[in-house]
Amino acid sequence: MSRSRDAVHEILRRSESFRSAQDIFTEMRSVGAKIGLTTVYRALQALNDDGRVDVLRTDDGEAVYRACASGVHHHHLVCRACGRTVEVAGPDVERWAEAIGAEHGFVEITHTVEVFGTCADCSGPR
Amino acid sequence: MSRSRDAVHEILRRSESFRSAQDIFTEMRSVGAKIGLTTVYRALQALNDDGRVDVLRTDDGEAVYRACASGVHHHHLVCRACGRTVEVAGPDVERWAEAIGAEHGFVEITHTVEVFGTCADCSGPR
DNA sequence: GACAGTTTTGACAACCGTTTTCATTTTCCT
DNA sequence: AGGAAAATGAAAACGGTTGTCAAAACTGTC
Numbered sequence: 001m002s003r004s005r006d007a008v009h010e011i012l013r014r015s016e017s018f019r020s021a022q023d024i025f026t027e028m029r030s031v032g033a034k035i036g037l038t039t040v041y042r043a044l045q046a047l048n049d050d051g052r053v054d055v056l057r058t059d060d061g062e063a064v065y066r067a068c069a070s071g072v073h074h075h076h077l078v079c080r081a082c083g084r085t086v087e088v089a090g091p092d093v094e095r096w097a098e099a100i101g102a103e104h105g106f107v108e109i110t111h112t113v114e115v116f117g118t119c120a121d122c123s124g125p126r
Numbered sequence: 127m128s129r130s131r132d133a134v135h136e137i138l139r140r141s142e143s144f145r146s147a148q149d150i151f152t153e154m155r156s157v158g159a160k161i162g163l164t165t166v167y168r169a170l171q172a173l174n175d176d177g178r179v180d181v182l183r184t185d186d187g188e189a190v191y192r193a194c195a196s197g198v199h200h201h202h203l204v205c206r207a208c209g210r211t212v213e214v215a216g217p218d219v220e221r222w223a224e225a226i227g228a229e230h231g232f233v234e235i236t237h238t239v240e241v242f243g244t245c246a247d248c249s250g251p252r
Numbered sequence: 253g254a255c256a257g258t259t260t261t262g263a264c265a266a267c268c269g270t271t272t273t274c275a276t277t278t279t280c281c282t
Numbered sequence: 283a284g285g286a287a288a289a290t291g292a293a294a295a296c297g298g299t300t301g302t303c304a305a306a307a308c309t310g311t312c
Contacts, residue, residue, distance in 0.1 A: 039291065105246035
């Protein structure tokens with residue numbers, strides 16, 4: 001797993017928003033790349049297994065991916081208009097999740113947090 | 127929209143974990159209810175539109191529903207073993223999300239937060 | 253109660269994103 | 283080069299969800 005996997009990774013690194021598999025596939029094809037949809041899916045899961053990309057589900061159940069700048073735990077602030085995404089750290093949230101879990105007797109706490117909003121560019125010059 | 131919608135709502139109120147549409151459909155049928163899968167889906171979206179149930183997506187993209195006890199904003203602490211769910215409030219998280227958004231020039235902030243863990247019953251008596 | 257009009261229902265087909273299959277191609281190693 | 287193993291992609295299979303459309307269940311009115 002290598003050639004196409006790097007290509008997919010490259011696309012994601014150049015994007016600053018979450019992209020769907022089909023979306024990536026279309027872009028690659030339109031640029032002339034000879035790649036199959038299946039391979040894009042496989043590359044994405046491989047990249048995700050390696051922790052090189054973040055995945056999340058849109059409200060309609062589609063999986064969207066993004067190359068994460070850091071391998072460490074973080075969350076996303078996503079513009080609902082243009083899709084621009086900022087990685088944010090949330091030590092307070094991590095602590096809160098742990099505390100909430102402990103309070104109810106839960107162990108091995110994990111959590112998912114996504115923040116949405118409209119960025120300055122999209123809401124500003126009205 | 128009434129008969130079956132109430133039936134679906136009732137099932138959810140009796141469950142303390144998130145349920146999928148198909149899951150609910152199967153249960154209703156096994157109890158002898160004469161209802162179609164389509165109707166279950168319709169009832170669920172209607173209930174969701176009315177803010178009577180919470181929806182979230184599992185990692186494999188399936189939509190799961192739960193009757194929320196309160197109409198006010200809250201989050202969930204879900205046992206990954208038995209699915210038991212506790213509603214939790216997180217004023218700190220709300221503030222954090224607002225702050226993070228503002229810091230990056232985003233407005234109209236919303237967020238999704240789900241906490242997962244293993245509950246006492248499922249991890250305790252080893 | 254009968255009737256016309258509206259709403260709800262459900263079997264079935266259509267959708268759509270994702271995964272599997274499997275035969276072909278490419279890569280890697282010696 | 284030669285052969286085994288990994289990667290690829292077209293097409294088919296899958297699974298959850300939504301659309302279609304005719305039949306059934308309510309509505310309110312005479």
